Amino acid sequence: xxxxxxxxxxxxxxxxxxxxxxxxxxxxxxxxxxxxxxxxxxxxxxxxxxxxxxxxxxxxxxxxxxxxxxxxxxxxxxxxxxxxxxxxxxxxxxxxxxxxxxxxxxxxxxxxxxxxxxxxxxxxxxxxxxxxxxxxxxxxxxxxxxxxxxxxxxxxxxxxxxxxxxxxxxxxxxxxxxxxxxxxxxxxxxxxxxxxxxxxxxxxxxxxxxxxxxxxxxxxxxxxxxxxxxxxxxxxxxxxxxxxxxxxxxxxxxxxxxxxxxxxxxxxxxxxxxxxxxxxxxxxxxxxxxxxxxxxxxxxxxxxxxxxxxxxxxxxxxxxxxxxxxxxxxxxxxxxxxxxxxxxxxxxxxxxxxxxxxxxxxx
Numbered sequence: 001x002x003x004x005x006x007x008x009x010x011x012x013x014x015x016x017x018x019x020x021x022x023x024x025x026x027x028x029x030x031x032x033x034x035x036x037x038x039x040x041x042x043x044x045x046x047x048x049x050x051x052x053x054x055x056x057x058x059x060x061x062x063x064x065x066x067x068x069x070x071x072x073x074x075x076x077x078x079x080x081x082x083x084x085x086x087x088x089x090x091x092x093x094x095x096x097x098x099x100x101x102x103x104x105x106x107x108x109x110x111x112x113x114x115x116x117x118x119x120x121x122x123x124x125x126x127x128x129x130x131x132x133x134x135x136x137x138x139x140x141x142x143x144x145x146x147x148x149x150x151x152x153x154x155x156x157x158x159x160x161x162x163x164x165x166x167x168x169x170x171x172x173x174x175x176x177x178x179x180x181x182x183x184x185x186x187x188x189x190x191x192x193x194x195x196x197x198x199x200x201x202x203x204x205x206x207x208x209x210x211x212x213x214x215x216x217x218x219x220x221x222x223x224x225x226x227x228x229x230x231x232x233x234x235x236x237x238x239x240x241x242x243x244x245x246x247x248x249x250x251x252x253x254x255x256x257x258x259x260x261x262x263x264x265x266x267x268x269x270x271x272x273x274x275x276x277x278x279x280x281x282x283x284x285x286x287x288x289x290x291x292x293x294x295x296x297x298x299x300x301x302x303x304x305x306x307x308x309x310x311x312x313x314x315x316x317x318x319x320x321x322x323x324x325x326x327x328x329x330x331x332x333x334x335x336x337x338x339x340x341x342x343x344x345x346x347x348x349x350x351x352x353x354x355x356x357x358x359x360x361x362x363x
Contacts, residue, residue: 007212007219015196015223018203020279025196025224029231032188033239040177041243047075048133050097051086053119054079060106064144068099074133090123097122097133170246170331178245182331183299185235186261186322191290193228193265194272198282201273211362221266221354228262236330249333256336257329257343261322264346267353268318274360297323321345 015022052068054061068074077095080086089095100119120137171178204210212220236254240247276282294300296314303311314320321342328334 003213003215004219004222007216008223011220011223014200015227018200021196021200021203024192024199025227028192028196029188029234032192033185033235036184036188037177037181037239037243037245040175040180048073048097049075049077049095050099050133050137051077051089051095052079053081053083053086053098053100055081055083055103056101056105057081058106060144061101064101064141067144068137071137074137087121090121093123095123097137099137177243180299181243182240182245182327183297183323184294185239186232186326187290187294187297187319188235189228189231189262190265190293190319190322191286192231193224193262194269194286195283197224197266197269198273198276198286199279201270202276202279202282205274205276206278217358217361221263221270224266224269225259225262228266229258232258232262236326240330246331249331250329250336253329253334253336253339254326257325257339257346260343260346260350261318261325264318264322264350264353267350267357270357271353271360274357293317293319294323296320299323299327318346318349 015025050068052065054065065076065079069076078086078089083098083100086095086098090098098119098121100121102118105118118141120134122133201210236247236258239245272286273282276285296303296306296310296317297320298314303314306314325339325342325346328339329336
């Protein structure tokens with residue numbers, strides 16, 4: 001027991017002594033927690049440029065234009081009657097969308113409203129950004145057209161249908177930060193542990209043949225487990241609260257999942273580290289994998305839309321299961337029973353990686 005405690009405390013001293021490991025393993029989570037969400041603090045894009053093609057020049061179209069101008073998400077760069085001119089602006093990336101208000105819009109709306117509409121043409125270069133244009137225009141058009149039709153309700157037999165109010169279930173602000181950072185947070189823990197432990201173990205092996213005894217091995221493991229769990233609680237608790245991200249959906253489930261997830265990544269990190277002869281090579285190889293892990297998590301692009309080999313590969317990665325699991329627990333508040341398959345995968349994977357790492361270190 002004394003030997004275990006000694007190596008447990010000695011690991012913290014080694015981390016502090018090795019500046020690159022201390023920066024990655026300890027400061028990495030703290031700094032990422034502050035700086036990564038700052039870029040998305042506004043949550044939603046504002047002043048997105050659009051062009052309005054007004055081919056009618058009526059009171060109704062002027063009301064529509066006036067209402068759109070008051071929308072903070074949209075900035076009208078130009079109002080024209082030439083659609084080709086507007087198309088050239090979008091192709092030159094001077095505008096993100098075109099709103100076409102066709103001729104006879106006012107009269108057609110009263111005579112045959114169900115077959116009357118406006119045209120919205122959106123550039124697909126930035127799909128997430130231009131989503132704000134579509135939602136902003138939909139709200140503005142719905143209000144103006146409904147008021148216009150109700151004003152002439154005695155003339156037309158058309159009655160406006162009940163408006164549909166879209167209420168996000170989990171990401172209540174529909175913000176990009178609330179969508180992206182809860183998925184990135186587990187990956188931050190994953191990569192800081194992978195790089196930090198990899199550099200530390202590779203540094204031990206560079207100086208001499210490191211064959212840890214069981215007390216030293218598990219003292220090292222427990223020290224990293226302590227750092228990883230505290231980093232998770234820091235991100236899932238304080239940072240989510242600081243930036244007002246959806247949080248606390250299933251607090252007990254999160255407490256159960258965190259040590260299992262961190263243990264799995266420590267085992268993976270120690271196993272991978274046995275293949276490197278110096279700490280610098282760990283960063284050269286593992287840093288670029290962050291983008292691959294995030295892509296294969298299914299957050300930025302649905303897994304079902306990927307080729308089958310990539311889907312199979314993603315299911316073999318602990319990062320995929322961890323990201324999906326913590327989004328379900330922290331943001332969606334699912335019962336713990338739903339994420340049991342992911343917990344089993346991480347547990348079994350962690351045990352396998354720990355055994356493999358211990359075996360390779362004893363060679």
